[in-house]
Amino acid sequence: MIVRGVSQKGKVVLGSNCIIQENVSLGNLEDGFITIGNNALIRSGTIIYSGVQIGADFKTGHNVLIRENTQIGDKVLIGTNSVIDGNCRIGNNVSIQTGAYITAFSIIEDDVFIGPCAVTTNDKYMYYGATLKGPVIKKGARIGANAVILPGVVIGERSVIGSGAVVTRDVPEGSVVAGNPARILKKN
Numbered sequence: 001m002i003v004r005g006v007s008q009k010g011k012v013v014l015g016s017n018c019i020i021q022e023n024v025s026l027g028n029l030e031d032g033f034i035t036i037g038n039n040a041l042i043r044s045g046t047i048i049y050s051g052v053q054i055g056a057d058f059k060t061g062h063n064v065l066i067r068e069n070t071q072i073g074d075k076v077l078i079g080t081n082s083v084i085d086g087n088c089r090i091g092n093n094v095s096i097q098t099g100a101y102i103t104a105f106s107i108i109e110d111d112v113f114i115g116p117c118a119v120t121t122n123d124k125y126m127y128y129g130a131t132l133k134g135p136v137i138k139k140g141a142r143i144g145a146n147a148v149i150l151p152g153v154v155i156g157e158r159s160v161i162g163s164g165a166v167v168t169r170d171v172p173e174g175s176v177v178a179g180n181p182a183r184i185l186k187k188n
Helices: none
Strands: 006-008 011-014 024-026 033-036 052-054 175-178 183-187
Touching: none
Parallel strands: 006 024, 011 033, 033 052
Antiparallel strands: 175 183
């Protein structure tokens, strides 16, 4: 484990062979916990809040923000300048590219790819006190660059969301969608 220039509050449990670059902040509460598995590479500028659990072989780009009570599986990449808001669940073998925003209460299953600058949303009515519900992105889905997924939408297994699509309703398993609003181009 290599740890240089890390700001740390609370309790941090690091697996073996972790590399934590300079100017990383781990935890925000004296009594909070963070668990990070073996072989992590956490690049400079990353902030990880308390209450986060991360599996093995985790990698970040620079300036990543991961909020509280988030669970992240094994072999996950989170790209530079991406934000993972609180209370998210991210499976194994997930790639979240540069500049993506994953809203609070999102669920991302195994083997998902999320392209650069993709955005998920969780507030259907946009007022203070509204019930928040993030999207569910099922196993093996592919989300193109700059796609927007609205609150509570379910993206079916192995579906493909075209770049720039605005997904306003559920996408059936194995479908290809594109456009604004997104429409089905192909079903498997």
